[in-house]
Structures are given as C-alpha cells and as structure tokens.
Amino acid sequence: MxxxxxxxxxxxxxxxxxxxxxxxxxxxxxxxxxxxxxxxxxxxxxxxxxxxxxxxxxxxxxxxxxxxxxxxxxxxxxxxxxxxxxxxxxxxxxxxxxxxxxxxxxxxxxxxxxxxxxxxxxxxxxxxxxxxxxxxxxxxxxxxxxxxxxxxxxxASPELLTIRRNLSKAESSVARTLYKILHAAQSEGVVEKDVSPTLRDGRLVIPVASALKRKIGGIVYDESATGKTVYVEPTEVVEANNRIRELENEERREIMRILIEFSSxxxxxxxxxxxxxxxxxxxxxxxxxxxxxxxxDAYEPTVGQTPEIDWIEARHPLLERSLKRQNKKIVPLEITLKKEQHILIISGPNAGGKSVCLKTVGLLQYMLQCGLSIPVSYRSKTGVFDEIMIDIGDEQNIENDLSTYSSHLLNMKNMLKRGNSRTLLLIDEFGGGTEPRIGAAIAESILKQFCLKKVFAVITTHYQNLKQYADIQDGVTNGAMLYDRHEMRPLFQLEIGKPGSSFAVEIARKIGIPEEVIKDASDIVGSEYIQSDKYLQDIVRDKRYWENKRKNIHLREKELEGIISQYEKAMTELKENRKDVLRKAKEQAEELLTESNRKIENTIREIREKQAEKENTQRLRQELETFKQEVASFEKDDGDKSIERKMRQIVERQERRSKRKENKKKEQAAMSQKAPKENAEKRELAVGDYVRIKGNQTVGIIESMDRNMAVIVFGNMRTKMEVGRLELAKENKQQQLSTAPQTIRKTLEDINKRKLNFKQDIDVRGMRGEEAVTAVTYFIDDAIIIGMPRVRILHGTGNGILRQLIRDYLATVPNVSGFRDEHVQFGGAGITVVDIKV
Known part of the structure; x- marks a missing residue:
C-alpha cells in the first residue's frame, strides 16, 4: 500500500x-x-x-x-x-x-x-x-x-472457387465487349484516343465528353466535377455488369458462410x-x-522478506537519463537502512541533492516491489516493505482550506497512525512550513514517535535539533550531502554518520549579499551557532580528506601486496627451474657437439675425396676443439648472465652452420642442373615436341604454333595455351619416338584417372593469396586437360581481396572464355563460375 x-x-x-x-x-x-x-x-x-x-x-x-x-x-x-x-x-x-x-x-x-x-x-x-x-x-x-x-x-470452399471463376470470366467478357465499343467510338471520333475504361460504382464505364454522350447508347452513371465528362455504361454490357454484381454478392455471402463456419x-x-x-x-x-x-544498466537483486535497504552505487534512473543527454555523469549514492539503523536524517545545503536522494529511495524501492530491475550494484541487498508513505512538495489545498503546513501535519497524522516496523517513510523538509522553533519542536516530537514505532524513514531537514537528536538516539543516524566549500559547489555525495551544514553564510556571500548584512545576521544568531556550524563544516571536510587518504593507502597496499606476491612467485619458480634450465642447456650443448662431430667428419671425408689442402682439415678440427672446450666450460658457469651468453652463442653457431649447409646444398644442386638447364634454355619449343604443362606430369605433343600460342594434343584431346606455360619432357627425341605408343597410352590413362577424380568445385577459403592462386592454377590446368567446360571456385566474400587475385589470374588464361559471380541463391559473390573453351 x-x-x-x-x-x-x-x-x-x-x-x-x-x-x-x-x-x-x-x-x-x-x-x-x-x-x-x-x-x-x-x-x-x-x-x-x-x-x-x-x-x-x-x-x-x-x-x-x-x-x-x-x-x-x-x-x-x-x-x-x-x-x-x-x-x-x-x-x-x-x-x-x-x-x-x-x-x-x-x-x-x-x-x-x-x-x-x-x-x-x-x-x-x-x-x-x-x-x-x-x-x-x-x-x-x-x-x-x-x-x-x-x-x-x-x-477455401468449392463454391467460392466456382463463383470466382465465373466472376473472372464475366469480367473478361465485359472488358472485351467494352474495349470493342471503345475502339469503335474512338474510330468515329466520339471518344478521344487516350481514353480507357474506368470503374464507377463497381461498374465498367467509358468516359465521354458531355456533348457527345448521345452518340453512345447506354446509362450515364456519373459525371466529373467540372461536368465536362460523363461516364456511360453501354447498353451491350449492362446485363453483363448486372451479372458481375450478382456474382460479387454471391462471393460475399460465401465468404461470410466460410467465416461463420470457421468461427463455429x-x-x-x-x-x-x-x-x-x-x-x-x-x-x-x-x-x-x-x-x-x-x-x-540495472540489476535484479535477490529480495529478502525482512525490510532492508543496503544499496551500493544507487542511481536515480530518470536523472541519469537526463544527465546522459547533457554528456554528464550521475553521482551514485550509498544508502543503508537496517533494523539497528532504521531512520536516516539527511542535512546539507539547498540544491545539494537531499530531495534527489529521497526520491531515489522512493522510486527504486517502489520499482523493486513492482517487479522491475533497479540501477544498483550487484553487491546491494534489498528487502520488502508493506507500505511506502511520502510527504514531499507543496500540498496546500484551497478547496479544503489547507495550508502547506496543515497538509504536512495531516500527512504526519496518517504516518503516525499507520506506520509500523514494515513501513518506509519518505519526508522532505521535516517540520518546515511554519515558525522555525515550534516547527522544529513538533518535528522532534514526531521523530521520537517514529523511533518508538520502529518505522524505516529517510528524512531531510535543516533543523539543528534533529541533527543533534540523531547523534544521541539509537536507530537514528545522520547523513550529510557533501559540499565543496572552497569551490562553492555541491558534490551530490551522501555521507552517512555525520550531519551536514547548510552553508547559508557561504552561499549568501557567493551570491553577493552585502558583507554587513551577513555580519548582522551572524550577530543575530550568535557567534556560538556560527562557530559550531563552521566546526561542523571542518569536521566534514577533514573526514572526507582522511577518508580519501585511507582509500588511497588501502589501494597502494593492495598494489604493493600484489607486486610482492608476483616477485615471490617469480623467485620460487626461478629457483625451481634453475636446475632444469642448466640440464636442458647441457643436453642441447651435447646434441650440438654430436652434430658438430658428424658434420666435421663428413666435411673431412669430402675434403679427402676432392683432395683438398691439409690446412682446411686442420682449421676444421681446431674449430671442433674450441667448441668442445666451450661446452666443457659451460658446466662450470653458474651465473644467469653466463647461461644466457652461452645459450646465445650455441644458437648463433647452430644457425651459422645450418646456413652454410643450405648454401652448400644449393651450390651442388646448381652445379648438377646447370648443364642440362642451359641446353634446355637454348632450345626453343617446336611443332612435334613432347611437352607438358609446368607442374603436371601428363605429356602431350605440339600440333601447331602461332607466335606465343600452341595447340597441344593430350591423347585424343586438343587444347590451346601459352608457350610459356609449357616445358619439354625430360626424354630425348629418340626416346620419345621409340616410346610414343607407351607415352600416349600413359597420357590417356592419366587423363582418364584425372576425369574420375576431378571435382568441378575447389574451395580456397582460408588460404593466403599466393597459395590460393597456385591451387587455382593447377585446378584450371586439370580442367583444361580433361575438357571440363565449367568449374566453380569457392573463395568467400570477405574484403574481396582473394576474389580479385583469382579473377586477375583467370583473365590471363587463354582457355578461359569467361567468369562471373554465382547466382545469389547458390553463393553469389562468394563463388566464381569459370567457363572454359573445350
């Protein structure tokens, strides 16, 4: 309630x-x-x-x-x-x-x-x-x-189908008759050439100039707004239109019957x-x-049966929404109401956020008990109240002869009557609206009754006696809306535990009230009040300062504890792994030594075979001996830097030797292939040569050549491609002539095998550009060899880079007659369909 x-x-x-x-x-x-x-x-x-x-x-x-x-x-x-x-x-x-x-x-x-x-x-x-x-x-x-x-x-029913067929036939018949009459009238000049039949009152009619309406026999159904055009239904179609009307009525009746049956x-x-x-x-x-x-950005807390408010980072959702539109941030509130601390007295300057705090409590608790999420932290705790009662704003009522203060007292009466330990009261400017002293006294007396009834309440006030009462009474606590006295601006932060100051003197001075007025006001209330208010401000300021200090120290301690923990963990791991590192380093050194022995022996054997000078052998053996000494001294080093240095030296030495080994292999391969390659390069391809596509084993014979294009016969198949993509078969001409039947048979077998295993689709999604183009090259070559007229390449859409690379390559292949995107239902731009000349 x-x-x-x-x-x-x-x-x-x-x-x-x-x-x-x-x-x-x-x-x-x-x-x-x-x-x-x-x-x-x-x-x-x-x-x-x-x-x-x-x-x-x-x-x-x-x-x-x-x-x-x-x-x-x-x-x-x-x-x-x-x-x-x-x-x-x-x-x-x-x-x-x-x-x-x-x-x-x-x-x-x-x-x-x-x-x-x-x-x-x-x-x-x-x-x-x-x-x-x-x-x-x-x-x-x-x-x-x-x-x-x-x-x-x-x-929907057989009858409806019959009616609609008859209706369609009747309408078609009327349309044909009407167009026939219209064309005749147009040829006679009675009706203009661009006129067409139109509908009036559901009947097909012909627009005719008013002066010529007698030229067409029939019924005038309507005329234009200007009266210059009339709409004539020719006599020939009157009966047909009547039949259409009858069929339409039958259709409506049948539809109604169907709907009535369905509804039943x-x-x-x-x-x-x-x-x-x-x-x-x-x-x-x-x-x-x-x-x-x-x-x-709300949360759904677990709600307990016990009345309780323990909210962390509570935010007024409507205020936050308004501030977001202004690119501002809301200041969250920390609010606590429990059995042992069930009344909160909030004080502070005007426009400092007291009423917003009060409305935040009321709105969020009401939203929660209506089953809505509330904008609080997940660490918050919530409970249920039987009643929420509020006294806020100006409640004066002229009709009922109620002043503002009278309406407040009426609310207090209802709260005292109905309030209990499961009631939440929200009171703004408690005791206001009347003479301050008596208003403060009545407010304090009502507050005592609230304490006796154990009601939960959030109350805002400026009265000093209520702040003092909260300090001495169990179950009641003070709360202050903080204010920056130096910058003279509210902070909109609620701090529970200390009363707040109204900062009346400071605000008056900031607004520009004359100093003599401020001094006179201070004299009226007395220096003790002014001084106590100042002390209160200082206490709040100092408390905030030391609270911030404590939080910073706590954070630093946490950071320091984390760093110390990391270092301790790292030191423990270092000690535990030190022996393993040394053991692995020694094993690696021994492996390198074994490999070096094998390497030097191979080198010596090669030197002996090639009858090299003895100085080279001595130099290699000296290097081996030096390496042995370094490995032996490695066991004696126990410093971390020494370990790193030795490991680096071993790795660098291994890399140098691997590089020399690779260079030697390349030189040997170049020497062994130099002579035949030079001969091949000198000789140009000619008609009758046995060739194959580079990267393929299938052998064919050149039938004819035209500049840089050649026609090659693979078995009983012919294909045309660039000369640059061909290479001579390894066999010499004599061998080719003597083994021509076998070559042809082998080629046919190879082509048949390719036909059996060939798939019209290739998927290159996930490949790098160069890898994908290479795969497509072999794929297109195979398609050309076996005579496949159309293939599909699945490359995906993505950024389109792979698709462009593949299509750039396809544009250079003479045997490719065209390529395009697949139909949108089967992949669209993610698939390229390639047409091949067969």
Whole structure:
C-alpha cells in the first residue's frame, strides 16, 4: 500500500511506465504496464525479477526469441461467444500469425539444456507456459481460409472457387465487349484516343465528353466535377455488369458462410485462446522490462522478506537519463537502512541533492516491489516493505482550506497512525512550513514517535535539533550531502554518520549579499551557532580528506601486496627451474657437439675425396676443439648472465652452420642442373615436341604454333595455351619416338584417372593469396586437360581481396572464355563460375 494517491507522480514512476510502454511491441504488453502494482510478497517479486534475468540471457544468446507477430485480436475472439457471430478475414489472418507466435514461444521456452529429461533452459519463463495448449490445428485451419497476404483463398470452399471463376470470366467478357465499343467510338471520333475504361460504382464505364454522350447508347452513371465528362455504361454490357454484381454478392455471402463456419469451429476454444493471449501479453511485458533494465544498466537483486535497504552505487534512473543527454555523469549514492539503523536524517545545503536522494529511495524501492530491475550494484541487498508513505512538495489545498503546513501535519497524522516496523517513510523538509522553533519542536516530537514505532524513514531537514537528536538516539543516524566549500559547489555525495551544514553564510556571500548584512545576521544568531556550524563544516571536510587518504593507502597496499606476491612467485619458480634450465642447456650443448662431430667428419671425408689442402682439415678440427672446450666450460658457469651468453652463442653457431649447409646444398644442386638447364634454355619449343604443362606430369605433343600460342594434343584431346606455360619432357627425341605408343597410352590413362577424380568445385577459403592462386592454377590446368567446360571456385566474400587475385589470374588464361559471380541463391559473390573453351 502507498500513500498519498499521487505517489507515483511525486517519485517519477509515471515516467518509468511511459518508458516501459515504449518498449512494448503491442497493446497486450501496454495493458499490463497500466495494471502494474506494488507487491509485498517477496516470492512473487523474486519470480518477476528471475523472469527478467532469463529474458536478458535469451537476448544475449545466439538464438533469437520468436516474437515476430503480436496482434491483439482478443476483442474478435471474445465476440465469438455469441452464436452466429464471426471474425473478419483480417482478424483471422492476425489470429493465425499470433497463434503461430504463441506456439513458437511455448516450444522455445520448453527446451531443455541436455537430454529430454534434463532441466529447462529457462525454468522461470517456462512456468508461464503451463496450461497453454498448442493451436497448430487452428493455425492449419486458418491457412485453409486465408493466404499469406490475408485474403480469402479461392479454394477455401468449392463454391467460392466456382463463383470466382465465373466472376473472372464475366469480367473478361465485359472488358472485351467494352474495349470493342471503345475502339469503335474512338474510330468515329466520339471518344478521344487516350481514353480507357474506368470503374464507377463497381461498374465498367467509358468516359465521354458531355456533348457527345448521345452518340453512345447506354446509362450515364456519373459525371466529373467540372461536368465536362460523363461516364456511360453501354447498353451491350449492362446485363453483363448486372451479372458481375450478382456474382460479387454471391462471393460475399460465401465468404461470410466460410467465416461463420470457421468461427463455429473455434468457439469451444475461446477461453483457451484468450488464456494464450494473456501469456503473450506477459512475454511482451517481460521483454519490455528486460529492455528497460538494459537501457538503465540495472540489476535484479535477490529480495529478502525482512525490510532492508543496503544499496551500493544507487542511481536515480530518470536523472541519469537526463544527465546522459547533457554528456554528464550521475553521482551514485550509498544508502543503508537496517533494523539497528532504521531512520536516516539527511542535512546539507539547498540544491545539494537531499530531495534527489529521497526520491531515489522512493522510486527504486517502489520499482523493486513492482517487479522491475533497479540501477544498483550487484553487491546491494534489498528487502520488502508493506507500505511506502511520502510527504514531499507543496500540498496546500484551497478547496479544503489547507495550508502547506496543515497538509504536512495531516500527512504526519496518517504516518503516525499507520506506520509500523514494515513501513518506509519518505519526508522532505521535516517540520518546515511554519515558525522555525515550534516547527522544529513538533518535528522532534514526531521523530521520537517514529523511533518508538520502529518505522524505516529517510528524512531531510535543516533543523539543528534533529541533527543533534540523531547523534544521541539509537536507530537514528545522520547523513550529510557533501559540499565543496572552497569551490562553492555541491558534490551530490551522501555521507552517512555525520550531519551536514547548510552553508547559508557561504552561499549568501557567493551570491553577493552585502558583507554587513551577513555580519548582522551572524550577530543575530550568535557567534556560538556560527562557530559550531563552521566546526561542523571542518569536521566534514577533514573526514572526507582522511577518508580519501585511507582509500588511497588501502589501494597502494593492495598494489604493493600484489607486486610482492608476483616477485615471490617469480623467485620460487626461478629457483625451481634453475636446475632444469642448466640440464636442458647441457643436453642441447651435447646434441650440438654430436652434430658438430658428424658434420666435421663428413666435411673431412669430402675434403679427402676432392683432395683438398691439409690446412682446411686442420682449421676444421681446431674449430671442433674450441667448441668442445666451450661446452666443457659451460658446466662450470653458474651465473644467469653466463647461461644466457652461452645459450646465445650455441644458437648463433647452430644457425651459422645450418646456413652454410643450405648454401652448400644449393651450390651442388646448381652445379648438377646447370648443364642440362642451359641446353634446355637454348632450345626453343617446336611443332612435334613432347611437352607438358609446368607442374603436371601428363605429356602431350605440339600440333601447331602461332607466335606465343600452341595447340597441344593430350591423347585424343586438343587444347590451346601459352608457350610459356609449357616445358619439354625430360626424354630425348629418340626416346620419345621409340616410346610414343607407351607415352600416349600413359597420357590417356592419366587423363582418364584425372576425369574420375576431378571435382568441378575447389574451395580456397582460408588460404593466403599466393597459395590460393597456385591451387587455382593447377585446378584450371586439370580442367583444361580433361575438357571440363565449367568449374566453380569457392573463395568467400570477405574484403574481396582473394576474389580479385583469382579473377586477375583467370583473365590471363587463354582457355578461359569467361567468369562471373554465382547466382545469389547458390553463393553469389562468394563463388566464381569459370567457363572454359573445350
């Protein structure tokens, strides 16, 4: 229960409702927003919050929730309770789509995590589906009546199909007759050449100039606004148009009969359908709450039965939204109300944030008990109150002859009467509106009664006696809205434990009130009051300073502890791994030594075979001996830098030797291939030469040549390609002539084998550019050899780089007659279709 009647407006909850409605997809959810109410059942609240948590998890996942169509046809369904009533075609269409959405939602929420008997993926939302039946039969019945555009099917009944066929024939006949009359009239000059038949009152007519309307026999059905044109229905088509009208009436009657029959079929299921729409409304409402929670960066805390407020980083959602539009940040509040500290007295300067703090408590607690997420930290704790009562703003009422103070007293009376240990009171400017001394005294007396009743309360005030009372009374604590006295600006931070100052003198001085006025005011209240207020400001300032110091020291200590822990861990690992490092280094050195021995022996053998000088042998053996000494001295070194130096030397030596070995191999290979390569380069290809495509083993013979293009015969196949892509077969001419039958047979076998294993598609997705082009080159060569007219290259879309590289290559291949994107249904720009000349 809340008090007063305009509670929602005072704390800003009506704006929250508007935001919720903006997030609803249909009137189904909007109606639930209007009916939202505060609950004091913590189980119901936790259930509602769990629904939000699960829906937010759904939206964060990979699967989209099936809420495509949310149509509210409850009115049309409810109407079916009366015999003889029916739903219109559009309503049937919307019913079909919304029932299908309900079926999909129920199926989605009944999914289980593992096996068929495992737990539900979203158990809280799944409970909403209990009792909601499947309407697949009704959906199929709707599909028999309406098409995917919401129009009645021609074959919804045999009678309707016959009527519509007759109607189509009659309309075609009328159109033909009318065009015949129109052409005759145009040839006689009665009707202009650009005139065409038109519809008037559902009948096909011919527009004719008013002066010539007698030239065409028939009925004048209408005339233009200017009166210059009349619309004539020729006598020849009057009967036909009458027949069309009759058929249209028959069509309407048959459609009505079909809809009445359909409505009779679903009439027994009206209550079940309406229940399903309540489920759909609940889902729409939960979705709106989840979207609002995400927009507010809100949290769904676990709510306890005990009244409690222990909020960390609490934020007023509407204020935060407004500040975001101004590129400003809100200052979060830390608020605590517990059994042992159930009344909070907030003091501080005007415009310092006291009322905002009060409204934040009221709005967030009310949102929570309405089942909404609230913008607080996940470390916050929350409870439930039976009543929330508020006294804020100017409540004077001329009609009831109530002044501001009288209205405040009336609120206090109701609070004292109804307040208990499960009531939350929110009072702004406690005791204000009347003479200060008596107002402060009455306020203190009421506060004592609140303490006796154990009510929970957040109260703002400027009265010094209430601050002092909070210091001495158990269960009551002070809170201060902080103010920067040096910069003369509010900080909007709530600090619990000390009272706040009004900073009246400082604010007056900042505004520009004359100094003599300020001095006189100070004399009136007395130096003791001014001094005590100053002391209070100093205490608050010093407390804030030392609090910041303590936090910084705590953070530094944490950082230092982390660094020390890291160093200790590193030292322990270093000690544990030191022996392993030395052992591995020694093993590596021994491996290098063994490899060096093998290397030097091979080198000596080569020197002996080539009869080299003895100095080279001596030099190599000296290097080996030096290396042995370095490995032996390695065991004696125990410093980390020595280990690193030796390891670096060993690795560098290994790299140098590997490099010399590779260079030697290259030189030997170059020497062995130099002579035949030079001969091959000197000789140009000619007709009759046996050649093969570079990188392929299939041998063919050059049949003819034209500049840099050659026609090659592979078995019984001919193909044309650039000479630069060919190379001579290794066999000499005599061998080629003597083994020509075998070569041809081998070539045919190779081609047949390629045909059997060849696939028309190649997938180069994930390859680097050069690798992909090489693969495509071999792929196209094989396609040319076996005579494949069309192939497909799967390269994907991505940034288009791989696609461009492949197409640049294809443009250089003479045998490729063209290439293009695959049809959009089969891959589009991600696949290149290549046409090859056969």
């Amino acid at each position: 809340i008090y007063p009647h305009d509670f929602e407006e005072k704390i800003g909850f009506r704006e929250i409702k508007l935001l919720l409605k903006e997030n609803c997809l249909s009137s189904l959810g909007s109606e639930l927003v209007d009916s939202i109410a505060m609950s004091k059942d913590e189980r119901m609240i936790n259930e509602q919050l769990s629904q939000i948590v699960e829906f937010r998890r759904i939206e964060a996942g990979m699967d989209s929730f099936p809420l495509q169509y949310l149509f509210d046809v409850r009115e049309g369904v409810s109407r079916l309770r009366v015999e003889g009533t029916y739903m219109e075609a559009e309503e049937v269409f919307n019913l079909r789509r919304s029932l299908d959405t309900i079926n999909q939602c129920v199926t989605f929420l009944n999914r289980r995590e593992d096996a068929d008997d495992g737990p539900f993926s979203y158990p809280t939302l799944q409970r909403l589906t209990e009792g909601i039946r499947s309407f697949s039969g009704i959906v199929k019945r709707c599909d028999q009546i309406v098409d995917r555009f919401g129009k009645i099917h021609d074959n 079929d679903i009439r027994p299921h009206v209550d079940e359908i309406l229940s399903a729409y309540h489920f759909l409304a609940a889902i729409d409402f939960i979705r709106a709450k989840a979207h609002l929670a995400s927009a507010m």
